[in-house]
Amino acid sequence: MVSKQLPFTKEKITEIIRDNPTPFHIYDEKGIIKNTRKLKDAFSELNGFKEYFAVKALPNPYVMKLLMSEGFGADCSSLAELLLAEKTGIVGENIMFSSNDTPAEDFIKARELGAIINLDDISHISYLEEVAGLPDIICCRYNPGPLKEGNAIIGNPEDAKYGFTREQLFEGYRIMKDRGVKRFGLHTMVASNELDPDYFIETAKILFELIAELSRELDIHFEFVNLGGGIGIPYRPDQEPVPYDVIAKGVSEAYDEIIKGNDLHPLKIFLECGRVITGPYGYLVTTVRHLKHIYKDYVGTDACMANLMRPGMYDAYHHITVLGKENDEATKLYDVTGSLCENNDKFAIDRLLPEVTRGDILVIHDTGAHGHAMGFNYNGKLRSAEILLRPDGSFVQIRRAETVDDYFATLDMSGLSDFE
Numbered sequence: 001m002v003s004k005q006l007p008f009t010k011e012k013i014t015e016i017i018r019d020n021p022t023p024f025h026i027y028d029e030k031g032i033i034k035n036t037r038k039l040k041d042a043f044s045e046l047n048g049f050k051e052y053f054a055v056k057a058l059p060n061p062y063v064m065k066l067l068m069s070e071g072f073g074a075d076c077s078s079l080a081e082l083l084l085a086e087k088t089g090i091v092g093e094n095i096m097f098s099s100n101d102t103p104a105e106d107f108i109k110a111r112e113l114g115a116i117i118n119l120d121d122i123s124h125i126s127y128l129e130e131v132a133g134l135p136d137i138i139c140c141r142y143n144p145g146p147l148k149e150g151n152a153i154i155g156n157p158e159d160a161k162y163g164f165t166r167e168q169l170f171e172g173y174r175i176m177k178d179r180g181v182k183r184f185g186l187h188t189m190v191a192s193n194e195l196d197p198d199y200f201i202e203t204a205k206i207l208f209e210l211i212a213e214l215s216r217e218l219d220i221h222f223e224f225v226n227l228g229g230g231i232g233i234p235y236r237p238d239q240e241p242v243p244y245d246v247i248a249k250g251v252s253e254a255y256d257e258i259i260k261g262n263d264l265h266p267l268k269i270f271l272e273c274g275r276v277i278t279g280p281y282g283y284l285v286t287t288v289r290h291l292k293h294i295y296k297d298y299v300g301t302d303a304c305m306a307n308l309m310r311p312g313m314y315d316a317y318h319h320i321t322v323l324g325k326e327n328d329e330a331t332k333l334y335d336v337t338g339s340l341c342e343n344n345d346k347f348a349i350d351r352l353l354p355e356v357t358r359g360d361i362l363v364i365h366d367t368g369a370h371g372h373a374m375g376f377n378y379n380g381k382l383r384s385a386e387i388l389l390r391p392d393g394s395f396v397q398i399r400r401a402e403t404v405d406d407y408f409a410t411l412d413m414s415g416l417s418d419f420e
């Protein structure tokens with residue numbers, strides 16, 4: 001059982017709220033750094049190990065810079081994410097560009113930055129060559145189709161839009177070899193929020209074996225394998241974190257057997273995780289605005305699904321702490337809601353909590369990945385601020401809250417008066 005502890009006190013949050021009204025996401029720098037070091041330690045036995053942080057999980061340059069100083073690269077999937085990496089100082093082969101249905105301008109920027117390009121489709125070889133030229137290093141994304149079980153978020157790989165089929169990989173690498181590409185990588189990502197370490201070991205085995213076949217048949221050398229992201233986190237109090245060392249040990253054994261066994265050493269091992277890096281170290285802090293008692297009891301907060309989509313979108317569980325009532329008995333059954341005009345705007349359904357009163361501060365756990373980033377403006381809702389809690393207890397606003405002016409920024413109303 002993982003206890004859902006908070007890295008801050010009620011006094012600290014009250015101090016932060018004085019200048020930073022709720023709602024906001026707060027990220028625990030100390031927790032993030034401790035976790036990155038644990039991951040690096042566990043995987044350090046793997047040849048050339050590197051983690052490329054999936055920027056989409058928490059696209060904030062301050063957090064990216066912290067991760068960069070720990071030796072992480074950036075996994076980007078759009079022009080804006082490439083620009084974020086560039087502005088943070090992450091360039092060259094410290095960027096993995098894993099996109100799909102990719103626009104020309106994104107490929108051009110990725111080439112300009114010297115990023116490692118991870119192609120999603122065989123047709124993109126010629127497209128990339130046409131719009132930006134082929135680089136000397138290329139990676140391809142493999143979709144294993146019916147080979148592997150999927151899960152609720154991504155579905156079965158054969159139904160997923162991503163990647164090359166097995167046959168296309170053989171053809172694709174042959175084409176690239178003929179066109180002068182010298183350095184090769186292989187990637188896959190089929191799971192999301194997966195808690196079973198064996199899943200990642202199995203994935204590594206499948207990729208290692210495929211690399212052995214591709215190398216033999218095409219007489220090319222693979223420089224790296226990218227095992228993707230998708231390592232899960234214990235959103236629920238009864239779940240356990242994924243043991244990094246178990247994955248590392250299993251991958252290392254498979255490496256010795258398949259890669260060294262086939263004389264394919266050295267092959268670098270990359271990951272591109274987002275969720276497991278920052279997810280558990282973010283918290284959405286929100287104030288109780290109204291209590292409503294109809295057929296059920298509702299706690300209305302000043303946040304809404306524009307600040308955290310996961311419960312509404314995936315039915316995801318996020319633990320909730322009523323600040324200052326951590327030791328009170330959870331005796332009341334509530335739906336915890338936002339103010340959006342959508343009935344799935346609920347952070348929790350039928351959740352047992354201590355009795356909640358107006359003005360209570362709720363802390364919604366595990367919002368450090370795919371949290372703020374998924375926000376949107378539907379219903380005129382505004383995205384919140386992001387705050388970084390530094391290891392010394394100080395805090396900095398690393399993104400301000402949107403204002404109504406931001407909402408109107410894309411509208412030019414000057415033509416409205418003559419508009420009939």
Ligand SMILES: *Cc1c(COP(=O)(O)O)cnc(C)c1O
Binds near residue numbers: 056272
């Ligand atoms: C979303 C995504 C990731 C990160 O996934 P997590 O579940 O956050 O680890 C990595 N790679 C690709 C290609 C992705 O689309």
